[in-house]
Amino acid sequence: MMLKYKLLWGGLFYKKLRLVLSIIGIIIGVSSLLLMNAFGEAAKIRTLKEIETFGPEVLMVVAGNVRVSAGRAIQTEVTTTLKPEDAEALRKIGGIRFISPYFTGDAIVRFAGNTVSTVLNGVNEEYLRLRKFSLEEGRNFLKDEILSYKKVVILGNKVKAQLFGKENPVGQTILINKLPFKVIGVLSPIGIDASNADQDDQVLIPYTIAISAIYNVDYIRGIFISVEDPSNLPFIEKQIDSILSKRHKVTEKNKDFTIVKAEDILQAKTQTTNLFSSLVKSISVLCLVVGALGVTAIMTLAVNERKKEIGIRKAIGAKERDILLQFLIESVIVTLLGGIMGVVLGVGLTLILLPVFNYPLIFPVIPILTSTGLTIIFGIFAGVYPSYKASKVDPIVLLRSF
Amino acid sequence: MGDKIVILEDIQKIYQIGKVSYQVLKGIDLEVEQGEFLVIMGTSGSGKTTLLNIIGLLDKPTSGRYFLEGEEVSKFDSKKLAYIRNRKLGFIFQAFHLVPWATALENVLLPLLYRPEGFSKDDEKRAISLLERLGLGERIHAKPKELSGGQQQRVAIARALITNPKLLLADEPTGNLDSASSKEVMNIFKELNAEGLTIIMVTHDPEIAKNGKRIKVIADGIFVDEKQV
Numbered sequence: 001m002m003l004k005y006k007l008l009w010g011g012l013f014y015k016k017l018r019l020v021l022s023i024i025g026i027i028i029g030v031s032s033l034l035l036m037n038a039f040g041e042a043a044k045i046r047t048l049k050e051i052e053t054f055g056p057e058v059l060m061v062v063a064g065n066v067r068v069s070a071g072r073a074i075q076t077e078v079t080t081t082l083k084p085e086d087a088e089a090l091r092k093i094g095g096i097r098f099i100s101p102y103f104t105g106d107a108i109v110r111f112a113g114n115t116v117s118t119v120l121n122g123v124n125e126e127y128l129r130l131r132k133f134s135l136e137e138g139r140n141f142l143k144d145e146i147l148s149y150k151k152v153v154i155l156g157n158k159v160k161a162q163l164f165g166k167e168n169p170v171g172q173t174i175l176i177n178k179l180p181f182k183v184i185g186v187l188s189p190i191g192i193d194a195s196n197a198d199q200d201d202q203v204l205i206p207y208t209i210a211i212s213a214i215y216n217v218d219y220i221r222g223i224f225i226s227v228e229d230p231s232n233l234p235f236i237e238k239q240i241d242s243i244l245s246k247r248h249k250v251t252e253k254n255k256d257f258t259i260v261k262a263e264d265i266l267q268a269k270t271q272t273t274n275l276f277s278s279l280v281k282s283i284s285v286l287c288l289v290v291g292a293l294g295v296t297a298i299m300t301l302a303v304n305e306r307k308k309e310i311g312i313r314k315a316i317g318a319k320e321r322d323i324l325l326q327f328l329i330e331s332v333i334v335t336l337l338g339g340i341m342g343v344v345l346g347v348g349l350t351l352i353l354l355p356v357f358n359y360p361l362i363f364p365v366i367p368i369l370t371s372t373g374l375t376i377i378f379g380i381f382a383g384v385y386p387s388y389k390a391s392k393v394d395p396i397v398l399l400r401s402f
Numbered sequence: 403m404g405d406k407i408v409i410l411e412d413i414q415k416i417y418q419i420g421k422v423s424y425q426v427l428k429g430i431d432l433e434v435e436q437g438e439f440l441v442i443m444g445t446s447g448s449g450k451t452t453l454l455n456i457i458g459l460l461d462k463p464t465s466g467r468y469f470l471e472g473e474e475v476s477k478f479d480s481k482k483l484a485y486i487r488n489r490k491l492g493f494i495f496q497a498f499h500l501v502p503w504a505t506a507l508e509n510v511l512l513p514l515l516y517r518p519e520g521f522s523k524d525d526e527k528r529a530i531s532l533l534e535r536l537g538l539g540e541r542i543h544a545k546p547k548e549l550s551g552g553q554q555q556r557v558a559i560a561r562a563l564i565t566n567p568k569l570l571l572a573d574e575p576t577g578n579l580d581s582a583s584s585k586e587v588m589n590i591f592k593e594l595n596a597e598g599l600t601i602i603m604v605t606h607d608p609e610i611a612k613n614g615k616r617i618k619v620i621a622d623g624i625f626v627d628e629k630q631v
């Protein structure tokens with residue numbers, strides 16, 4: 001049985017350099033295709049994770065005009081008209097689950113000689129549940145602590161690690177912009193959310209103390225709202241809009257707030273990732289096409305070089321179909337060899353590069369299947385022309401040339 | 403017609419090169435009996451190879467009829483011709499034309515690749531005993547480039563014989579060989595012919611031609627002379 005395959009394709013391994021050359025193109029094509037697909041998959045998974053922390057039931061009122069760009073809500077001007085009282089006024093809308101005023105700024109945080117510059121977020125006791133953040137240690141704010149301007153703080157996971165290492169910080173006192181705050185809790189690791197903010201690099205304090213004692217203002221930057229039922233969102237959005245417009249005495253034209261939904265952020269984000277991934281996909285398919293063309297070119301060369309062999313086969317009884325099939329399968333073997341090596345290389349690169357670029361680590365099953373499938377298809381296409389040429393070789397070349 | 407293996411009737415071959423047409427065979431009539439050893443001689447360019455190509459079903463005549471074992475093969479399609487080449491014909495070339503990457507044994511077995519029944523252990527034994535008979539018992543696993551010209555031609559003969567052909571066609575089989583090797587190959591041919599194999603051999607060497615039983619001379623596309631040896 002082996003003898004049959006040896007006699008059919010023994011010629012494939014006769015000229016090794018030629019074989020290696022045609023395989024290299026395929027390796028590059030397949031591994032890049034696989035890598036790009038794997039990154040696409042990982043990006044999808046990451047986005048899904050992000051939506052978990054900024055879910056479809058969450059919306060945000062932001063002071064001033066906001067542009068959503070590359071998945072990030074960018075405040076285009078500072079507005080001072082959004083007040084904590086606005087947040088209270090929104091509570092009367094039916095179907096709202098949680099509301100938290102929100103003020104954000106930079107802060108310098110210190111403990112026992114360690115200094116960290118991080119993001120300070122002033123919120124209320126509902127914020128953690130609203131964002132679905134869980135605590136690794138300690139407890140949430142109490143409503144009373146918010147109302148009575150208590151200097152208490154919940155640390156983001158990274159900040160905790162930077163200030164305290166492995167020690168338990170609960171009960172310790174840290175300095176935030178030189179004011180002493182008592183640590184009451186530590187957030188579990190969260191990662192980067194839909195707004196591209198690293199939620200592990202922050203400290204949370206009551207918004208009351210944040211605006212009064214730390215930043216000394218009377219306004220807030222935004223209001224986080226979550227609703228009971230996401231399908232009610234458009235209706236609730238309308239009510240928020242009318243209540244705030246009335247309170248601020250503004251019209252559509254000079255509105256001083258913007259409502260941002262997870263959906264808006266997601267849309268902008270998937271648009272950019274889709275653009276990105278279709279770009280890389282076309283590039284890697286192009287690589288594969290070039291690889292396949294390389295196989296075609298080198299197979300055509302091989303056919304010219306092996307005219308004598310083809311002539312012999314025909315003279316001793318090979319039909320055109322036999323020769324066609326032999327060379328078609330030969331080019332599929334070449335592309336598959338390259339394909340297998342490309343998959344191995346691609347998987348290796350994926351497993352190395354995903355963590356490097358902060359993507360969740362996945363084993364790229366679907367990318368492996370698609371790139372293997374594409375390789376076989378391209379292999380067949382690459383072989384069609386040279387195989388056709390091979391099948392048409394005239395056996396009288398044997399008697400003519402020596 | 404029963405014992406005539408080859409019958410050619412008024413075979414013509416015209417090559418068209420651009421606007422110029424060039425008639426290489428100008429009406430060849432030929433009958434070859436079962437068991438003959440026919441030699442075709444002629445000067446360079448007289449049309450010997452062209453004629454042998456047509457007899458070997460590698461090329462088609464422009465006009466004329468060709469019967470092989472009573473079948474009019476000049477009417478067959480390429481698939482059927484491939485079948486006949488595989489079952490009935492054996493070829494020996496001046497330049498041996500062995501497959502370079504295959505061993506002597508593999509080269510001998512190659513024609514069986516194109517039979518639906520495939521290889522059996524028996525075929526392999528038969529190939530080895532053929533090579534042994536031709537004095538290559540020690541070299542069955544050698545590649546062509548490790549063999550001398552005479553040895554390569556003997557591998558080619560074994561390859562032609564593995565299918566038990568009815569007709570052996572040889573175009574200048576000794577053209578690339580020294581006189582000792584030529585003699586060996588001719589002795590093999592005579593032996594095979596004595597066993598009943600029909601042979602048609604092309605040569606322009608009169609010494610070699612003497613090995614045949616009948617010699618036909620072709621000049622400018624037409625037979626001009628015939629003699630029994």
Ligand SMILES: Nc1ncnc2c1ncn2[C@@H]1O[C@H](COP(=O)(O)OP(=O)(O)OP(=O)(O)O)[C@@H](O)[C@H]1O
Pocket residue numbers: 417418419424426444445446447448449450451452453606
């Ligand atoms: N494919 C072709 N196209 C055009 N002319 C051809 C072709 N093949 C052969 N010829 C011409 O036909 C003539 C006969 O060629 P052929 O090869 O049959 O001669 P030959 O008797 O075998 O000669 P040699 O002893 O040199 O092998 C030559 O003049 C050759 O140039």
Ligand SMILES: [Mg+2]
Pocket residue numbers: 450451452573
């Ligand atoms: Mg010739």
